[in-house]
Amino acid sequence: MLSFFRSFFKTKIGLAVALVFLGLIALAFASADVSSTGTFGGVAGGDRVAVVGDEKIGTADLVRSANSQLDRLRQEQPTMSMAAFIGQDGLEGALNALIDRFAIVGFANKYGIRAGDNLVNSEIRLLPGFRGPDGNFSEEVYRQALAQARISDAQAREDLGTGLISQQIFVPATFGATVPNKLAYRYAQLFKERRQGTIGLLPAAAYAPRGDVKDATLRSYYDANRSSFIRPERRTIRYATFDSAALGDRIIPTDAEIAARFERDKAKYAASETRSVTQLIVPTQAAAQSIRERVQGGASFATVAREAGLRAAPLADVSRADLTTRSSAGVAQAYFAAAQGSVTTPARSPLGWHVARIDSVNSVPGRSLAQANGEIANALREEKRANGLAELAIEIEDQIGQGATLAEVTEELGLELSTTRPATADGQIYEAANQTLPAVLAPALSTAFQMDEEEPEIAPLQSGETYLVYEVADITPSATAPFAEIKGQVEARWRQSEGLKRAQAAADRVLKSVRGGATLATALAAEKAQLPAPERVDLTREQLAAQREQRIPPPLALLFSMAEGTTKKLEAPRMAGFYVVDLENIAMDDLDANDPLIIQALTQLGPLMGDEYGDQLRVAMREELGVERNSDAVASVRKQLLGEN
Incomplete structure (x- = not known):
């Protein structure tokens, strides 16, 4: 609930990816920025893109970082190109991540924070990704993972050490963060807040220019917006x-191969016999002989065993060889010499004296090469x-x-x-x-x-x-499409862009009219373009939060972040036009002091406050060490990655 509220009060431009710590693996292999892309040097503007304290960040570091981040993005967006990555400020994000990393290490060195070899070794052994089939650390799995990630053992250990240092710095600064009860009450109360207003849309298509357009105009627009026309590889x-x-x-077996296999497995095709028996094992030969005589005299084998305080044990389909291994050659000889239904003569094994009733005899006749030919041929095939x-x-x-x-x-x-x-x-x-x-x-x-x-x-x-x-x-390769091939697309986008500019001007006119006392419906009706009727909104935050399974429309998000009695404009996604949002009234209900929403607010706001502490600490480390950027070197790296050198 409260993370949803919080998103209303923070703009996308203001968000920064904090280096506060998604786990050792994330730091070691995702934020390590150490993928193998070859060396990089001699670019115009120097061989360093930034200096953090006394440590220099080289152009090669930034190239590796950019390639590493692009590789991770491609796991979710396979068609992402380097040009599109840079067009979305990816290179700047990669540089910021490097600066944060160097700042953390420099701050740790300055104040004597360390991660020793033994600690790094223990963390490596605890990482689940390096465990073998037995659940324990596997050196082989570890080496394979490093090879797949294209990093060395030294690089992995260095990055794990950085992660451990980061934990030592950030965990104490962010752990256990709390917010005042009054702030938690206010956030919880927002859940019951009701907002009433009106949302109007001024579509770019309604203001798009009509008629012919000069090629020079389209080419000028194309040249200024080349990144919008990049084709994927x-x-x-x-x-x-x-x-x-x-x-x-090749797979048809020869007669010689069949014969050789028959000879190899000769025992398998020889005549065999197995027996199922019920046996007793007693300490003395006399006791075994007494049991045999009583059973031969007509007594039940089970009754005789029970009277002797013993329990008869069955053996199913046992062969002579198996019985010899389990007991002794003498026992096997006695069991296989007796007829079905009879009682064996007593025989000795290390366990004692055996006597058994032969329950069944299963004899399998031997097979000749000709008889086994088909089976062997199929197996060989x-x-x-x-x-x-x-x-x-x-x-x-x-x-x-x-x-x-x-x-x-x-x-x-x-x-x-x-x-x-x-x-x-x-x-x-x-x-x-x-x-x-x-x-x-x-x-x-x-x-x-x-x-x-x-x-x-x-x-x-x-x-x-x-x-x-x-x-x-x-x-x-991924590249900007030639103008001649996409002239139609360029024209359509130019018309949409021009329509967006005019829609923005119209939105400003509507804003001025509404702020002057007109209703939103009246202001929209005064426009010459054909516009859709404004939409009336009457919702609580609770009702809005119920839509979390769906994407909340941007104008609704804006409506729930505005001050009462204000009117604002908002650009619609994908250059669709502009919204004008008019918030007329906000109603707020009081909460009971023990309302569960307050406890929920305290629980959820604490970690968010901890994240803010981490962000501020990261900024403070940069400021203490000092950061200088080399914009010429960054521009040279950008050209190199785009293949423009």
Whole structure:
């Protein structure tokens, strides 16, 4: 509830991502900014983008940080390009994160805050991502994780140490933060607040210019807004799949192979016999013989055992070899010498003297090579299929490594080579609504958008029963679309932009009229454009909070953050136009002193207050150490990342 309230009172521009600590892994691998992108130096404007205290942040650090943050963004937005990332102030965010990180380390060094090697080692062992199948820390898993993240052990330890230092600094500053009861009461009371007002929309389309537009005007708009016309990277993929059908005669076992397998497993096909028995084990031979004689005389085996204070134990389908291992060769001989339904002669094992009743005898006749031929052939065929596919995949990899093309490989195997239409990193066919790449390419999509052209790869599908071999046939980099190709889009966006400007001017006129005493409906009606009728609003915050499963419309959010009797304008999302919001009345009900909402406010506002303390501490560390930025070097990095150098 209260995080929702809080969002009303903070603008998006004012939000900053605090370096207060999402956990060691987040700091070590997400905020580490250490992905391998090669070296970066010699750019115009110097080789440092900022200085924090006495520590210099190099251009290479900023390049790695930007690439690392872009990689993380692509996990949720696969089509995100570097140009779009920079266009959304991503480079500035990466630089700020680096400055915060250096400020924390510099502050810690100044005041003697440390994270020793033993502490770092213990934290590494506690991280869940480095545990093996047995649930304990695995050195192998740790090394694999570092290799996948493309960082060294030294870098990982340094970043974990930074995370531990951050905890030592920020946890004491933010833990246990509370707010006064009166503030909690006020926030809780807001939940019962009712607001009444009117919302009007001035669509940009209603004010968009009509008639022809000069090419010079469109080109000027295009040049000033090139980042709005960036196309995502597109790739064309050639691929083929193969399964056991590609092995041909390789999987058919020969007579010699069948005979060799029969010879190897000869015991499996020999005649065998198993027996199910009920046995007793007694201390002496005399006791065992007495039991045998009583049963042979007509007494029940179970009755004799019970009278002797013993319990008969069943053994099901036991072989001679098993019985020899469990008991002794003598016991096995006695059990397998007796007929079904009879009682065995007493035999000794390390446990005592055994006597048993033979409940059943299961004899399996032996099989000849001819009789076992089909079973052996099927088993060999399946083994050869599984092994053959893996071997064929290795052969193809070797061929590719020796320079064979995908076309040559598929022709040799008789496979059908398919080529996709240009697609983006999220699997969507470029400029084709609701069309995607074939599902068989899904497991290879991420790799396909990282590899170079003419570099075939092979990947297993369906648990190794099918393989995919593929290559990138064509790469169209992310770039601003040529003006000639998107002139229609530029014109539409120009008209929308001009309409937005005029809608803003109209909104100012409406604001002036409403503030002069006119109603919003009257002010809108005075406009020459055809505008939708204003919407009347009468809601409580409680009713608004009930819509949290849906996105709260921006004008409603503004209505619940304004002062009573005021009128404001708000730009609609996606250049749709401008809202004019008129708040007429605010009604507030009192709460009981023990209302649960007050306790809820105290609970939820505390951590938010702690976040604010963390933000202020971060700013204070920057100011104490001193931060200087090199705008020329940052501009050079920006050009380098955009490929403009």
